Amino acid sequence: MFENRPGRDAEVVFVGRSNVGKSTLMRELTGHSFETGGKPGVTRQPNHFDWASEDFMLTDLPGFGFMSGVEEDRRERIKTDIVEYIEENAERVLVGVLVVDGKSVIDIIDRHSGEDEIPHDVEMFYFLREVGIPVVVAVNKMDKVDDEDERLNDLCDRLGLHPPWKQWQDTIAPISAKRGNIDALNEAVKTHLHEQKRDDLFKFFS
Template sequence: MIKKAEFVISNSDPGKCPNPDRAEIAFIGRSNVGKSSLINALTGKKDLAKTSQKPGKTQLINHFMINDRWYMVDLPGYGFAKVNVKVKQGWENMIQTYLLKRENLCGVFVLIDSRLEPQKIDLEFLLWCGTEGVPAAIVFTKSDKQSKSKTALNVHKFLKKMEEIFEEAPDYFVTSAETGQGSEELLNFIDDLVKEYESGINN
């Protein structure tokens, strides 16, 4: 349960993130996947993360303090944001550095638009996470935008692709920022990750 959520800092340098002294959970996904909307739905603050109809709104690493206990991080989207190649490479370096070097990062949620067939860019990013040992789980978004059967079909197709790559699919959640579907399960999972991190530090 999130009772308190506060913006802490935005920056483009992973080295300037807050001290890694508590558990950290990050959200990432293709541009316009509904990341900011989901963060706002989970925290119960409708304008905590800035939402936009234009892809590529999040261009910085955004830290939020949750319940004075752990950090939630909104990472820049990857994919088709309309920026020049140099800027795009800068983002990608920033994201990779953050994901590989941030020692208190205990979970990364990769957001996937449940309305779409499996996208190569998402599969490639998850493969990179698996290869590099980044602890990733999948969050399917926008489940309210089509029928339950269509959502289920697309989720099934994506997980089947994941099983071809990894032999087993990672943890996954089906969510809607509009209806709140999946929020409780997702928050419980995050709570377990935070507790696991804290018990590892205290032992």
């Protein structure tokens, strides 16, 4: 189980598969760079960014799903830890950001959509909603996608949201973290902060 959570009463959590660019996104959001492992699954504990004087932090949870060189039981353990962390802290989590790779997310979801199999990304999306956390899906690496609207509509479809995606701009945020293009994510997060009367936190997403 994850330990040493800072005693902050409000947080925004970031979840996603390994290698979707979460670390790059965190660096873009916080201006802090930190060790990212060269190989997937290196982040095994949450990274908490509690540098602000406010009673608030950003939490980057470890990547879940397939990781080369990591045994399945270890992967399952990480996923269980993530779920337990979110359940335990749900009341403090203002927004959950699910980061996906815009280039491969549809293929990955479709590959894992069997009769008794729910793809991790879809499962995480619904899990966050079930525990009462507003979700923003940060669709990263969109600079590598040619047919942006079609790809985002397909993603909405897989998540059970009716396309077109543009009616879900508080939920679907196309970004390219590497290029510093994260405005759509910032705007979506601010929509949810505003609904929870936390405009005081806007400066972290500007």
